[in-house]
Amino acid sequence: MDEFWRAILTAASMIWEFDAGLWEIIGLSLRVSLTATLIAALIGLPLGALIALGRFPGRRLLIVIFNALMGLPPVVVGLIVYLLLSRAGPFGVFNLLFTPTAMVIAQIILVLPIIISLSREILETLWGEYQEALRSLGAAPGQALVILLWDGRAMLITALLAGFGRAVAEVGAVMIVGGNIDHVTRVMTTSITLEASKGNLSMALGLGIVLLVLSFAISIGAHGFRHISNVRQPV
Amino acid sequence: MNAPRQILPVTLTKVSLRRGKKMVLKEIDCRFDAVPARTLIIGPNGAGKSLLLRVCHGIVAPDLGQVRWAGETDPRALARSQGMVFQRPVLLRRSTRGNIDLALKIHGLDAAQRRRRVAEALERTGLSRLAGTPARALSFGEQQRLALARAMALRPRVLFLDEPTANLDPAAAHLVEEIVRDMSEAGVKIIMTSHDLNQARRLAQEVIFLHRGRIKERAPADRFFAGPKNDLARAFLNGELLWWRRRSVYDGVGGKSADEMGIDRP
Numbered sequence A: 001m002d003e004f005w006r007a008i009l010t011a012a013s014m015i016w017e018f019d020a021g022l023w024e025i026i027g028l029s030l031r032v033s034l035t036a037t038l039i040a041a042l043i044g045l046p047l048g049a050l051i052a053l054g055r056f057p058g059r060r061l062l063i064v065i066f067n068a069l070m071g072l073p074p075v076v077v078g079l080i081v082y083l084l085l086s087r088a089g090p091f092g093v094f095n096l097l098f099t100p101t102a103m104v105i106a107q108i109i110l111v112l113p114i115i116i117s118l119s120r121e122i123l124e125t126l127w128g129e130y131q132e133a134l135r136s137l138g139a140a141p142g143q144a145l146v147i148l149l150w151d152g153r154a155m156l157i158t159a160l161l162a163g164f165g166r167a168v169a170e171v172g173a174v175m176i177v178g179g180n181i182d183h184v185t186r187v188m189t190t191s192i193t194l195e196a197s198k199g200n201l202s203m204a205l206g207l208g209i210v211l212l213v214l215s216f217a218i219s220i221g222a223h224g225f226r227h228i229s230n231v232r233q234p235v
Numbered sequence B: 001m002n003a004p005r006q007i008l009p010v011t012l013t014k015v016s017l018r019r020g021k022k023m024v025l026k027e028i029d030c031r032f033d034a035v036p037a038r039t040l041i042i043g044p045n046g047a048g049k050s051l052l053l054r055v056c057h058g059i060v061a062p063d064l065g066q067v068r069w070a071g072e073t074d075p076r077a078l079a080r081s082q083g084m085v086f087q088r089p090v091l092l093r094r095s096t097r098g099n100i101d102l103a104l105k106i107h108g109l110d111a112a113q114r115r116r117r118v119a120e121a122l123e124r125t126g127l128s129r130l131a132g133t134p135a136r137a138l139s140f141g142e143q144q145r146l147a148l149a150r151a152m153a154l155r156p157r158v159l160f161l162d163e164p165t166a167n168l169d170p171a172a173a174h175l176v177e178e179i180v181r182d183m184s185e186a187g188v189k190i191i192m193t194s195h196d197l198n199q200a201r202r203l204a205q206e207v208i209f210l211h212r213g214r215i216k217e218r219a220p221a222d223r224f225f226a227g228p229k230n231d232l233a234r235a236f237l238n239g240e241l242l243w244w245r246r247r248s249v250y251d252g253v254g255g256k257s258a259d260e261m262g263i264d265r266p
């Protein structure tokens, strides 16, 4: 019990004193996960919209597949990306394995199905409601899409935050493709794993606290955003 | 801004519409011209009035047959010359003002014109006080008036109104009737449904009686209300067309109804 409190105290003081090692790790974590979420959003939102509004053969199947992929196990994604990027793999020539880029790629794959599925769901529901009115008003397809994205923005941003939450909290994929190399690919989750296994509980706990605070901040941010836009336009 | 193009006559040839296994509109042939200016479509619940309006408006494509707007077969070509107020108002997640403004923006009007028309439409429908309120926080009757304001602001050549006063208090209903009358006198073709027969008597210049997806009678209003030729229409006016007895009265008890088999009754 004593050790537990000592760990917490050390953790708090590390955060308080802006321990350089700690912040380097936090910085890389945020950079990797934010980049992955952003790229996944750029790919996922248009795809989600396409599946939501489009009518083409295989659409149902795509929906089922992306829904299933939301639960992809990170270690499996890590393994697949590892194989693709390894020397012998098809993308081996790019030498990306054990770099932050590899971690971004793995997290994009993890986050993409979440963003596609959630945005599809959101836009499909909204479209069902707006369709007749927009068609009656003579909106062109492009105009209709802009209106849907705008009116669904609060919900869509929540979807992006869900994607970011998954990326930043995930350990399996970044561990395999990043390798947890100090100063290069060490992020919060991988170093928590490492420090805990080494018995260095205060470092692990310090990072754990930061991670927890971060995920609270995300959900408070999401809630706040919805609240603000609901006050302006109740659903 | 693209001025609304002429879109009359609206012509339906052998229009049929299927919903589920049922034909809900059956071989409808009709034509709407500028005169008479106000056509009222009446008929029992489920007769197909709302769907007929949607088909005429070009937002639902018929399964069989053809709809033409001034000869044009593509509904998109003349979408901007017509407006519709739905039975269940669909408002966007914006303010009252924003809903009208967006519609005008879609039609390509500049900011100054939009501001003027928004103010005018709100004023006319008695909603100015609520301009900044989120549209979806309005009462149902206010929402219905906003839907009318929005359609009106677009200055359509043809306006479809589906039960526009069903949820309105007497004063608001009177206001809407006045607006409809004014618009038709200004040259807008009105095609409207109503369950309020007194309102139909007040507004209609021409009546279409729809029953189970078929036009059973179409006549000038005075003649129709003096005594319809069709026996179903007569029963409807007298309040005797009881929908829960329809099948047994007209199709014999038990067995498939004529409609399910797609067969016309005499």
Ligand SMILES: Nc1ncnc2c1ncn2[C@@H]1O[C@H](COP(=O)(O)OP(=O)(O)OP(=O)(O)O)[C@@H](O)[C@H]1O
Residues within 6 Å of the ligand: B019, B020, B022, B024, B043, B044, B045, B046, B047, B048, B049, B050, B051, B052, B087
């Ligand atoms: N998606 C659908 N599936 C099955 N039946 C449908 C569908 N949409 C409409 N219908 C049927 O089509 C018929 C006509 O519907 P419509 O809404 O046009 O009736 P209406 O004359 O406007 O009735 P009301 O007076 O109640 O407004 C109804 O019997 C309805 O149940």
Ligand SMILES: [Mg+2]
Residues within 6 Å of the ligand: B049, B050, B051, B087, B162
């Ligand atoms: Mg109806």
